[in-house]
Amino acid sequence: MTDILNIADKSFSSRLFTGTGKFSSSTIMKDAILASESELVTVALKRVDVHNEHDDLLTHLNHDSIHLLPNTSGVRTAEEAVFAAQLSREALQTNWVKLEIHPDPKYLLPDPIETLKAAEILVKAGFVVMPYIHADPVLCKRLEDVGVQCVMPLGAPIGSNKGLKTLEFLEIIIAQSTVPVIVDAGIGSPSHAAHAMELGADAVLVNTAIAVSQNPVAMGRAFKLAVEAGRMAYLAKLASVKPIAEASSPLTSFLNL
Amino acid sequence: MSHFKTVLDTYNWDDTLQSIYNKTADDVVQALGKDKRDLEDFKALISPAASSYLEEMAQLSQQLTKKRFGNTIQMYAPMYLSNECQNICTYCGFSMTNKIPRRTLTDAEILKETAYLKSKGYDHILLVTGEANKTVGVQYLKHAIELIRSQFSNITIEVQPLDQDEYELLIEQGLYAVLVYQETYHRDEYKKHHPKGKKSNFDYRLDTPDRLGKAGIHKIGLGSLYGLEDWRADSFFTALHFKYLQKTYWKTKYSMSFPRLRPFSGGLEPKVEMTDRDLVQLICAYRLLDEDLELSMSTRESEIFRDHIVNLGITSISAESKTNPGGYVVEKQSLEQFEISDERPTEVIADMLKSKGLEVVWKDWENNWQ
Ligand code: SF4
Numbered sequence: 001m002t003d004i005l006n007i008a009d010k011s012f013s014s015r016l017f018t019g020t021g022k023f024s025s026s027t028i029m030k031d032a033i034l035a036s037e038s039e040l041v042t043v044a045l046k047r048v049d050v051h052n053e054h055d056d057l058l059t060h061l062n063h064d065s066i067h068l069l070p071n072t073s074g075v076r077t078a079e080e081a082v083f084a085a086q087l088s089r090e091a092l093q094t095n096w097v098k099l100e101i102h103p104d105p106k107y108l109l110p111d112p113i114e115t116l117k118a119a120e121i122l123v124k125a126g127f128v129v130m131p132y133i134h135a136d137p138v139l140c141k142r143l144e145d146v147g148v149q150c151v152m153p154l155g156a157p158i159g160s161n162k163g164l165k166t167l168e169f170l171e172i173i174i175a176q177s178t179v180p181v182i183v184d185a186g187i188g189s190p191s192h193a194a195h196a197m198e199l200g201a202d203a204v205l206v207n208t209a210i211a212v213s214q215n216p217v218a219m220g221r222a223f224k225l226a227v228e229a230g231r232m233a234y235l236a237k238l239a240s241v242k243p244i245a246e247a248s249s250p251l252t253s254f255l256n257l
Numbered sequence: 258m259s260h261f262k263t264v265l266d267t268y269n270w271d272d273t274l275q276s277i278y279n280k281t282a283d284d285v286v287q288a289l290g291k292d293k294r295d296l297e298d299f300k301a302l303i304s305p306a307a308s309s310y311l312e313e314m315a316q317l318s319q320q321l322t323k324k325r326f327g328n329t330i331q332m333y334a335p336m337y338l339s340n341e342c343q344n345i346c347t348y349c350g351f352s353m354t355n356k357i358p359r360r361t362l363t364d365a366e367i368l369k370e371t372a373y374l375k376s377k378g379y380d381h382i383l384l385v386t387g388e389a390n391k392t393v394g395v396q397y398l399k400h401a402i403e404l405i406r407s408q409f410s411n412i413t414i415e416v417q418p419l420d421q422d423e424y425e426l427l428i429e430q431g432l433y434a435v436l437v438y439q440e441t442y443h444r445d446e447y448k449k450h451h452p453k454g455k456k457s458n459f460d461y462r463l464d465t466p467d468r469l470g471k472a473g474i475h476k477i478g479l480g481s482l483y484g485l486e487d488w489r490a491d492s493f494f495t496a497l498h499f500k501y502l503q504k505t506y507w508k509t510k511y512s513m514s515f516p517r518l519r520p521f522s523g524g525l526e527p528k529v530e531m532t533d534r535d536l537v538q539l540i541c542a543y544r545l546l547d548e549d550l551e552l553s554m555s556t557r558e559s560e561i562f563r564d565h566i567v568n569l570g571i572t573s574i575s576a577e578s579k580t581n582p583g584g585y586v587v588e589k590q591s592l593e594q595f596e597i598s599d600e601r602p603t604e605v606i607a608d609m610l611k612s613k614g615l616e617v618v619w620k621d622w623e624n625n626w627q
Binding site (some may be wrong): 141171175176177178237239250251252254255 | 533
């Protein structure tokens, strides 16, 4: 069965997106990402030397199966984000951008108002905008309205590995979204990723959990399998758990009159 | 620009029907056991296999309705402004070829009719016309809304489909909701029943809720006319339409109605019968599909049916309806669009609802916000 995820002009057969931060070396990063079979890898613009074609990170990610997704991590306002996106478009030759605006240095929680503002400007400027946001269903719809290509609600604070703390809201977002929903941040173990996929998320983005594990390559592969299992379970429709309500006083007996 | 047509075109009528009929008891049990149900579950719930689970469906539907709407039910009344129509619809008493006297209410007549409805307590009104753009075009509707706006908190229309800018104009005037039923989603059957007039354009009608969504309407009412085609397939496509709209125009509310073919002057026999049992099944299936969807019941149905259905998932109901222009006081004898079934006066219906532990809600919107 082919089960392809389409975002803008690209198709992905892997629903696991990964990141590049926190790995102990670029070689391990590359091996872990290849083991995960992830096709979309986010890279913090602030970390790459865009003027150096031999940049360590970029050379390691120079692989046919990998699309780079620059992110604006580090910016605090819409204005800075727009500037960062334009810079990355020039430097990395891609109009894709993961929009991250977190003025808060402690929890790195995204600013919804600046994100919406920046998304609107970037969409108009021809960007494929993937906004990182809180799991706020109304914000997701507002972002859809301005034309983003997907939404990336968080499962828990970034880097926390706590899993799907925003479950109730993710369910609402998934139920009403017309663009792909990619659960980002908080996913700490393959079972969290599988759970997100079982709920019907279109993809997940995992970074810390792979990068800081004792064996990032094995962990990359474990996430690949978990995402596939979760997706397969979602498509196969999970069995229901609740028993059928017991009939107390029959509501339909009038039909037999 | 989003259009439901692109979604509908990916479906085939016969395959859809077959997949509904192929649903098994296991699929039904599965659907009943879920917290959130999708359109595949809806198929199972409207399938023949679900008919032996009707009581379970009704119990669940009642629970969900109470959870979301509490013990309340809203009252509304239709007011027919005109029976003029340039269309031929095989099932309608107002059809152009029907030789009946035509009339359109004047300002004075509209005010007389509204005075009567106000005296009965109604605050939500549904204005109805046929499709006669020269006499009851957008300017007439705009004027009618202006005329009665101060008297009603909630004005809904059920008239010919309009263009987006025309809806925008009426919304500015105080229009709250629009009901537009596709009648049937079966293109060929649709053609048969709408051989002449603007309504014969299936796609323009299909696109109406999209235009309404884009115009920013508060509420859209959907439905099919049950009896024209297989009710299971038509209700699936209506549900598909609803789900598409809900995702696309997320600030809009939705309601669903369940008109069954009723006798009228020059009558058409239903091609496919929908029994009372089927209708209960369908109403419950919609509730199980979506907890927030408003489900509306007209006076087309019988007393006994209405008395029981109000506890099963319905959230709004009309009473004492007249389906002819001026039918309340101005000209009681003019020809009606179809016969109603439950003729009990408003007070009797209100008492019936109270006796079932339901609070009767007359006002549920504030038009001064607009
Ligand atoms: S259903 Fe509507 S459009 Fe068709 S004949 Fe009746 S009033 Fe006219």
